[in-house]
Amino acid sequence: MLINHHREKLVQAVLYFASNTRNLGKTKLFKLLYFLDFEHFRDTGRSVTGLHYFAWPKGPVPKSLFDELSAPEADWQGKVAFQERQTRAGSMLAVEPLATFDASHFTKRELRLLEKLATEFRDSLAEAMVEETHLENQPWHKVYVTENRKQKEIPYQYAIRGQEVDAMSSTISERNEFIETFKPT
Structure with a gap:
């Protein structure tokens, strides 16, 4: 696997969330990464991790x-360790930190956003975060409900308010x- 800057940031962001939130499972992790990427894109025009999100x-x-979490x-x-764990509601893929977070991969803005999200959702359960991503006029809602494009990619540009699209583009x-x-040649 080719290790690039986005990949390093992804691994470290997951490690940060695993170290700074409770009950981190796959669904909660996906929502935290989504908020990280889409809020950062809204403010800067680029994601943190380079991931592409789909409206499930x-x-x-x-x-x-x-797809990767199975192997x-x-x-x-x-x-980071990904392990199946039994809960009252059934089984979940738990995310556990194994190392110390390395902040050197991130800008100050990205670090502030990581901290803000970890603090805001520290004790949240995945179900509450699912509701947060389903709010009307948010990117997921636009693709899944408004456009009826279920399972399709959510464009990062949907994070930008209508009047800001031209300026950000x-x-x-x-x-x-x-x-x-x-770019070096």
């Missing part, structure tokens, strides 16, 4: 991570041109 019945799901890649070893385009201009 219980909310946004990063399908590539969902996690080697870069999770020694950092211009900023994103300028950033991409800048990166392309100064």
Whole structure:
């Protein structure tokens, strides 16, 4: 597996949430990552982890991570454990920290957002977070309910309010041109 900057951030973000929230299972983790990526995109025009989210019945799901959790890649070893655990409601895939979080992969803005989300949802159960992602006019709702595109990808641009779309699109385009201009050959 090719390890890139987004992948490092993904592994470390999962480690952060595992270390700083309670009852972290697969569904709660997916919602935290979704909030991290979509809130950061709304403010900056780029996601933190590079994941793509799809409109599934219980909310946004990063399908590539969902698929990977049945056989996690080697870069999770020694950092995060994914284990089936019995609860009163049945079985859940619990996420447990195995290492210390490395903040060096993140910007100050990203670190503030990680902390905000972990604090806000520290004790939340997955069911409450599912409701939070289903709010009207939010990205999941637009794809799943309004557009009736169940199981389809949720565009990051849906995180941006209508009046901000043009301005943010211009900023994103300028950033991409800048990166392309100064990309090492």
